[in-house]
Amino acid sequence: MKNTLLASPLTADQQQRLSQLLAELDPGQTSWLVGYLAGFCAASGSTAQAFPATSASAQNGSELTILFGSQTGNAEGVAEQLAVRAAEKGVAANVVDLADYKPKQLKQAQFLALVTSTQGEGDPPDNALDFYEFLMGKKAPKLGQLRYSVLGLGDSSYQHFCQTGKDFDQRLTELGASSLAERVDCDVDYEDLAEQWIERVLEAVASEAGASQPVASASTAVGSAAASLYGRKNPFQATILTNQLLSGQGSDKEVRHIELSLEDSGLQYKPGDALAVCPENSPELVSQLLSALAFDSEAPVDINGEAGTLGEALARHREITLLTPPLIKQWAELAGQEELSALADNAGELRDWMEGRDLLDLVQCWPMPSLQPQQLVNLLRKLPPRLYSISSSQAAEEDEVHITVAAVRYQSHDRNREGVASTWLADRLKEGATVPVYIDPNKNFALPDNDEVPVIMIGPGTGVAPFRAFMQEREEREVTGDNWLIFGDRRFRSDFLYQSEWLKWRREGLLTRLDVAFSRDQDEKRYVQHCLREQGADVWAWLARGASLYVCGDAEHMAPDVHQALLDVVCEQAGKTADQAEDYLRQLNRDKRYQRDVY
Template structure:
């Protein structure tokens, strides 16, 4: 390590002694010294002199906390772990896996990994290099490593928490020792994460022999004076200001623009963040479930020590529109049904049967005799919030937040179905209604700090939402970097979302380029990836100028198709092999120049 003393207040002799000391210290000793100096600066009069060298005293364990995160939840847990570790005398640092040098893993002694799983079992974008290294032949022996893994996922997906499972298995194969069993969290992760943190820190303290209290002055970060009290655990009741149809009357889709007031909430957001909405289940479905089971909607049940009616529990607190493998496994035992047990044992068949079905389908096909309201509630997972990309800039809209919502309505297995949050927002929330919300920050989808950086935005359908926020923000900041939007949908006349605003920005010069693809207006369907391929030379020119590239929307087809188009552009116009083109885009991802918000 080279230290720059050009602006140092130290004398030449002091600089030389300090350099020699730092060169001799182990990683855990440097962490200890950092904590000691932080405490000393906080309370210099209260610090006792160091009477023992670090080798004579019990060294504080140095914990590295790595996180792999697509939206920010894993990062928040990693920060929470590090704060509590420091409070307990364990010197901890948090590292984004995008910034972590994979070879450093062989130097680690105490390690915690918090990672989400993206899409159908894929690692988050910021873990790609580390994942590739650890799963490859160059991964080192980890006999000295003591580790623990917390996985975040969604049990409705086939490969639930797959990334965390892979890392846990690989660390073990390479000789690492698990400090605690891996914990796999569903969409409701807070309690499991808190229990994992508590057990992990207790285990580290026991195994390291470090039971000393934290150094005075080294504490977890306190909330800033202006920080909002509203969060996932305590959502804000936001008032609906506007709920208007955005798509045209002839559209085959229903897209709505909804505005909420955040006045007096203290909530702050940035372009790229999401608004988390805490929805209600469809009342008709709740009533049918209760009727089929023969319950009374007023029957009381216990939820975490509080009394609720079964009607209220199914409306506000439990997932009933989505069937997950854990629920189906529990139901097979409650129903004592061999047919369902056989289905549960075949993951592919189970996934096929579950697609497009809900709790009502399940209880009708396989009734559970003698089922009580309490048993039903305990078999269901919590109703998770729904996240919507914010389509406004707070710099422009101040105490408001806007979202763009496509109402989900379809028929499946002989019944009409609806999306939980989208139709609740579209049909039942008139102006003046109140909705529990909070801000879900996304550090991995943010505008460049440099306002001169060119930006390419690719967002078909409601994927256009965050780019409206981007443009409002750049307009407010008088950013002079070029902006290029590539948008696609079904029909020009009815589905060009926020058309007037985009045309206004193009006329003013804020929007430098606008390319569109409307798949149903032409005989041969044309999508955003076709726009990119047609303008490949220009895309390459923008990338060479340092442009940041953003993709928002469907993860299953659109995002992979766009990625393939980009690979083709880089390969052709950059004169690269396919492997070199992939490396080029990977480096853009590392540099935060290729960011995706896909779902």
């Protein structure tokens, strides 16, 4: 096929040199270059202009539509990566947030790549709810012309692993669409599988539609951290400046305020973003595991393609505190344990058995004498980073980033257990130590662009962290919009996180209103949802004048309880039915006025 020249303002020599450079870059370098150019344009006050793609695939109407459903930004990142790689291969591509995509456009689409995460009990992410309901409903069109592929992102420790991706895949097939490339379900260490999926999708599109030389990608959005050299594959070693106990005397929790230096990193973040921390496992647990297996810590193994030791792999590279159904099934097959195989085949019983257990329990309960060190490393999934909502504004703190960490400690099955990252940060890292980190942008949890818009912030416990960042940012911007915090925890005297700062902002007038709920300070437990119901008239009044609503914290109990309280407020104050109230909150979500960061 004859190549079609790209419409470009570059000279022929510049075009040739650019093409040569792109051919030499790996995917990570290409993504960095996209972010760097976006940052350069922003810094110079110019706006990056996208040039019309005139590749063969664009000319024959076979553009690849890339849709993403993303709660925290990972699915969006994969979608952007796919668009960049499409441009390199001369495939015209268009990236669209599912919240902005009109489902009826599917009837005109020829090639579709859909990247989606899954939330809670198999639910779609917030930005995919409307599209999901349309596609699953009676009005969904026949899609015999559509060639598609789905990439699901999830966590195999959850019961409904990648369920939204599975649902989309099944439904598209039911509507007559045919597979462009087989669906891929990714666990927390999704990068390699995502890259392989991207290659298969683009090979299929290029083969069927044709492609030319690299094209300009018009619609890839660049995250706030994209212009830095540091990211998920290359974290920055941040120095701990402050590691301070935040909980007061008498608290039965340990919450710490941690400040880290980002000096010379180039990392940029916005209020609502998260700091990804790449942790290390407990040395004690690693030692117990090696002893139970009768393995030498110095046994040589391959770790992600590089030579290392077994002790190093278990300490820094592999998940050993959490069991997943795929691991149990593989272990049963290798061990030849019929009883364990039967357990693995019963999802309910398996989930009950895994609850509160880790790899050491598996080794002790179901020993595998023939297991070799390299087999163990290959069986275990990568140790994923832990995400912490950033509790500072870069406008206020400049080269620092702050996080609020609750140390997780509990007893289960006659053993003391602890959270991987939280106790690593709390117990083993002192001021001056370094921590591998990168910024995980969250575009779905951001302050309004208009500084006059009021905000209602609901954040119990460490869920208050991003709202400290919100307040610092609004203080720096000298906003005129009102700010209302609804905070809850166990006890006023010991668990009022950042109390002095909230009271200071309240005195100065930046914090317009402060409501609190401390569950253990009275006989009857009181939570943030009780505040919402009690102040229902004022909540509705704020919403009626355009307030944006934010919820951060526990996804299992708090978020559903708060959502129900909001529904009750809308029904009571606005005289709406339950269905109308749900529609009202859904519209707030579409308008970016009801945003949640729940985990």
